[in-house]
Amino acid sequence: MDFRYTPQEEAFRDEVRTWLEEHLVGEFTEVGPAAGPADDRAWDVRVAWEGQLGEGGWIGLGWPKEVGGRGCSVIEEVIFNEEYAKAGAPGRVSFFGEGLLGPTIVALGTPEQKQRFLPGILKATEFWCQGYSEPNAGSDLGGVQTRAVLDGDEWVINGQKIWTTYAHHADWIFAVVRTDPEAPKHKGISYLLVPLDQEGVEVRGIRTMVGTSEFNEVFFTDARTAKDNVVGDVNDGWKVSMATLGFERGTAFLSQQIAFENELNDLIVAAQKHGATDDPVTRQRLADAYIKLKIMRYNGTRMLTAMARQGTVGPEASIGKLYWSTWHRRLGELEMEVLGAAAEIVGPDYGLDAFQTAFLSSRAETIYAGASEIQRNVIGERVLGLPREPAAG
Amino acid sequence: MNFAFSEEQEALRETVAQFLGGKSPSSEVRRLMETTEGYDESVWKQMGEQMGLQGLHIPEEYGGQGYTFVELGIVLEEMGKVLLCAPYFATVCLAANAILNVGSDAQKKDLLPGIASGETIATLAFTEPSGKWGADGIGMTYESSGDGFTLSGEKMFVLDGHNADLIVVVARKSGTSGTEGLSFFTVRGDADGLTRTALETMDMTRKQAKLEFSGVKADLLGEEGSGWDALSKTLDQAAVCLSSEMVGGAQQVLDMSVDYAKVRVQFGRPIGSFQAIKHKCADMLLEVESAKSAAYYAAWAAAEDNEELPVVASLAKAYCSDAYFHCAAENIQIHGGIGFTWEHDAHLYFKRAKSSETYLGDATYHRELLAQRIGI
Secondary structure, X not given: OEOOOOHHHHHHHHXXXXXXXXXXXXXXXXXXXXXXXXXXXXXXXXXXXXXXXHHOOOOOOOOOHHHOOOOOOHHHXXXXXXXXXXXXXXXXXXXXXXXXXXXXHHHHOOHHHHHHHHHHHHOOOXXXXXXXXXXXXXXXXXXXXXXXXXXXXXXXEEEEEEOOOOOOOXXXXXXXXXXXXXXXXXXXXXXXXXXXXXXXXXXXXXXXXXXXXXXXXXXXXXXXXEOOXXXXXXXXXXXXXXXXXXXXXXXXXXXXXXXXXXXXXXXXXXXXXXXXXXXXXXXXXXXXHHHHHHHHXXXXXXXXXXXXXXXXXXXXXXXXXXXXXXXXXXXXXXXXXHHHHHHHOOEOOOEOOHHHHHHHHHHHHOOOOOOHHHHHHHHHHHHOOOOOOOOOO | OEOOOOHHHHHHHHHHHHHHHHHOOHHHHHHHHOOOXXXXXXXXXXXXXXXXXXXXXXXXHXXXXXXXXXXXXXHHHHHHHOOOOOOHHHHHHHHHHHHHHHOOHHHHHHHHHHHHHOOXXXXXXXXXXXXXXXXXXXXXXXXXXXXXXXXXXXXXXXXXXXXXXXXXXXXXXXXXXXXXXXXXXXXXXXXOOEEEEEEOOOOOOOOEEEEEXXXXXXXXXXXXXXXXXXXXXXHHHHHHHHHHHHHHHHHXXXXXXHHHHHHOEEOOEEHHHOHHHHHHHHHHHHHHHHXXXXXXXXXXXXXXXOOOHXXXXXXXXXXXXXXHHHHHHHHHHHXXXXXXXXXXXXXXXXXXXXXXXXOOOOHHHHHHHHHHHOOO
C-alpha cells in the first residue's frame, strides 16, 4: 500500500498547476466552483474559460489520442481534477459533453460521428445536455415515450424531456427516444442526437426550491435530426444509454472531495465563530462529518486503485453516489443547525448564502443521477446477488 | 497511488483464513467460550510454531517476523471473522506494542522473543473500576524504595488478565494527576501479592479479569515517567488493531444476512427480494466497505507511524465500532426469531460487536477525541 504519486505523476501535477497559475487570471478568478451541477451563474465567463481549457488541451484528458484526447491515466485525470479544485477554478460547463456524450461516442459512435461531434467538445465550441427523464419516466428510464419516426432521411421527434440541466444553454441534446412502440419496453429505444436551435424545440425553465431555474423541460414538436444522428443501432439505444450512465461514475469524484473539504472547513470556521463548537453535540456531528468525508476519500482511492490496475471495480465502487449524496444532505442540515436562527434570513431576491444553497440543493442530490432507493436496489441485486422483485402483472 | 494489498499480503490472508477456518469453527468458539481460560493451548501453540502469528509484527531482532501493522491487520480481520477465542489481542496488540513503545533495547530482547514464539501470554493492565479509557482513568500509584518498585491497587477490565504470564501495568507517581507522572511496569502473572479474578462477561469470547495488587514487586519498563505519550500511542495502535478485527466480524454478519435472505422464503418468495430487507443489506454493504477503507488506511498509517496516526486511529475506531454493531444488529433482525436464539451464531457476533465497540472507547468517545485532535 502506498499513497504517494510517481515522479511522472508529480511532473504532470506541476504542469497542471503551472498552466492554471498562468491562465486563471482576471475575470476567471471571480467565478469559483459551481454550487451544484446545475448552477449556471457567470455562464458566459465560464464558457470563455472552457475555451481556454480547450486551447490548452485540458478537455478530454482520458480520451484516446486518436480521437483528440490526451490518453491520460485515471490517476492523471484525478490529479488534474484535484489541482483544478484546489485552484478554485470556475465550475465546468462541459460535463454533459466531455463526461457523458463524448466517451459514449468514443466507445460506440461511427467514425463520422467522432469526426463531427468530438472536436466541438474538445474545443468547447459546442455544448450538450442530456435528454433522459420524462414526466412518466424518471427512475424507470425504460418507460420513455418521446417518439421518433423516420421520414426520408430525417427523424421526426415528438414528446417531452424534463429535468434537463443546461438545456437553455446547450446546442445539442442526446435523447433516449422510442423508435419501435411494438417492441418490448427496453428493445424499442434509440439514442438520438438532436440540435436544439430549431423551430420544433422549445425549452422552458423549471423553478426549483432553490429559487433558480437550472432545470428545464424540453418540448419536441415535429423536431428533426439527420438520420445518421443515432448512436449505436436503431432500437438498440438502451445499451448505449446504460453505457453513458456508466461514464457518469467518472473521475470527477475526487475533485468533488476537495470541494466538500472546503465546505466542511468553512462550516467548522463558522461553528467556531458562533461558539457552536462549545456544544458537545455539535462537536460530535462535526467530527462525524469529518470522519465520513475522510472515508469518502479512502473509498474513492480504493476504487481508483482497482480501476487503474485491473480496469474493473469491486463493491466499493457501487456505494459512491449513495455515500456522497447522503453525506452532503446531512452536512446541509448541520450547516443550518450551526447558523441557528440566522439560517432563516436570506438576501434580496431570495438570495441564499453558500450554506443555505447547499442545504436546499442537496435535497435533489439523493434523487438525481440514480435515486438512493434505486442505488440500494442495484447494490442489493448486482453486488450482493439478492433476488429481484417479481415483475408487475 | 496504490490502495490495495500486494500479492504476498493476499496470500497471507488466504493462508491464515484457511488455518483459522479449520481451528475456529463455531463449535470450537462455543466450547472455548464456556471455559475460564477461553482459549485452546494447542491451537495457541500452533499459531506460534506453524504460523508465527504472535510475532508477526515484532521486529526480527526481537524474535518476530518483522512484518508491519498492515499484515497484522489482515490477520486480525480473519480472526474477527471467525470470533477466534485466544489471548491474541491482549498479547500482541496491547502488551507487545507497549513493550515496543516504551522498553529499552535490553528489555525488548528479554521480553519479546517469548511473546513472539507464543510461549508468553501477555496483557496490558491500565483501566480501573472507573472504566475510563484515558489518563484520568489511572489512579493506581507506585511506591519506589531502595529495593525497587511496588504496586498496590486494582486494575479492572484487563483482557486475559487471568491467563497472562506477563502483565504490563501502568501506574502513576503519588501526587500526580492527568497525563503527568505515568510509568510502565512489568509483573509476572504469578507474582506474590497479586490476586487475579476471572470475570464473567456478556461477550464470552473475550475474557476479562480483575487484578488486585497488594505490594507487588514490579520491574520498571523503560524510563520512569515515560508514560502518557507511550500509552497514548499504544492505545492508538490497539484501536487500529481492534478496527481491523471488527471489520472481519462485520463482513461475516453481512454474509450471514445475505445468505439467509436468499433462502428464507415467506409470502412465496425469498425475503431478500423485498426492498426492506434488500435495502438493509445494501446499507450494510456500504458500512462494511467503508469500515474496510478506514481500517486499512489506519493500518497503513500505523505501519508508517506517521503524524496522521492519532486522528486516523480515532476515525477508524469510531466508524468501525458503529458499523460492526449496526450490521450485527441488522443480522439478528433479518434472521427474525431464530436470530435471537442462543443456538444461532448471530448473538455471538452481536455481543463481540458490543464489547469491541466499548473497549478502548466507543464511537462517541473517539469522535470527541478526534474533534480535539483536529483542533475543533
